[in-house]
Amino acid sequence: MAPLLQSSQPWVEKYRPKQVKDVAYQDEVVRVLTNTLETASCPHMLFYGPPGTGKTTTALAISHQLFGPELYKSRVLELNASDDRGINVVRTKIKDFAAVAVSSGQRQGGYPCPPFKIIILDEADSMTEDAQNALRRTMETHSKVTRFFFICNYISRIIEPLASRCAKFRFKPLSEEVMSKRILHISNEEGLSLDGEALSTLSSISQGDLRRAITYLQSAARLFGSSISSKDLISVSGIIPREVVDALFTACKSGNFDIANKEVNNVLAEGYPVAQMLSQIFEVVVEDNDLQDEQKAKICKKLAEADKCLVDGADEYLQLLDVVSQMMQALSSMQS
Ligand SMILES: Nc1ncnc2c1ncn2[C@@H]1O[C@H](COP(=O)(O)OP(=O)(O)OP(=O)(O)O)[C@@H](O)[C@H]1O
Ligand SMILES: [Mg+2]
Secondary structure (H helix, E strand, C coil): CCHHHHHHCCHHHHCCCCCHHHCCCCHHHHHHHHHHHHHCCCCCEEEECCCCCCHHHHHHHHHHHHHHHHHHHHHEEEECCCCCCCHHHHHHHHHHHHHCCCCCCCCECCECCCCCEEEEECCHHHCCHHHHHHHHHHHHHCCCCEEEEEEECCHHHCCHHHHCCCEEEECCCCCHHHHHHHHHHHHHHCCCEECHHHHHHHHHHCCCCHHHHHHHHHHHHHHHCCEECHHHHHHHHCCCCHHHHHHHHHHHHHCCHHHHHHHHHHHHHCCCCHHHHHHHHHHHHHHCCCCCHHHHHHHHHHHHHHHHHHHCCCCHHHHHHHHHHHHHHHHHHHHC
16 A cells, blocks of 8 residues: 555544454454354344444454455445435335345365354434335345344334344443554554553543544644544544633632633633533532532532533523522532
8 A cells, every 4th residue: 555545544444443353442343243253153144333343343244354355346235325225215225236146155265154144233313214114124124134223222123023123232332441452453563652641631532432532542643643642632533622621610609700601711712612611610510529519519510501502502601601690609508
């Protein structure tokens, strides 16, 4: 590969595990699929869970490992949300592919090549209900020669009749430890130096989403060079610096409305998104040991209301001001 192409390749692709056994932290599915590789038998599968936890990676890896590069094109059909997957496509493309007969299973070139095809429906939660319903028959009639892999974030958006035909696997958000290990591996490969603080910041701000962590790492490397600090990572991630959140919280504690109002104005003038601010205030409040449970509850309820209002298009300044004034009220009841 040309060096230029190599360097411009996103690291999420470059470090996407090629083999099922390299998928970290999802032990259950890895165990079942390793078994599939040995026995060449496989049920329909449904992978669900939050973003960046390895669902697409796992489905692609098992398909490649089962069929190898030569058969891959003829045996695996990948469709994701960017492809049209309305009812017509289900009736034609998917059905046609599912119906094609395959030769009996014989190992070829070191790959198991089991006697079925795989249809991967990535981001299946964006398929319409009609399209999903149209798949029910197809799944049954062609189950001898076809296996379906459904991948989605929200299992509740997959209709029950499809879900009940599949073996379901929930992909968990990656633990900070596993995440750090993977990040450390990538930074070693790329020749980056990350101190312990930066590493733990990165694991905690990405909240179990490894794709997000890798993307932040690459952006930071591009902007700040090979030595990356915790502050660099925060600045590329769109997280509001802790000092800003603390300043707002302290202003609320002071009980002086003018000071609090000034902080609110500061936050908006700096251009920090208020929705992000709310979720960070939430963390500060929950972790604050000086607060009583009742006070926490009051504040959190207000945060939730304001968040909903923002989603509905309310004014950021007014919402934050409202939250701040309610927080001042809740906090003042602590001192009395
Ligand atoms: N469990 C994991 N082990 C190793 N790498 C992982 C894992 N999960 C995610 N990654 C890394 O994150 C990237 C994105 O993962 P992937 O595309 O599989 O996410 P996904 O679960 O399909 O997310 P989405 O729901 O957003 O589609 C991969 O390229 C890989 O580098
Ligand atoms: Mg995916």
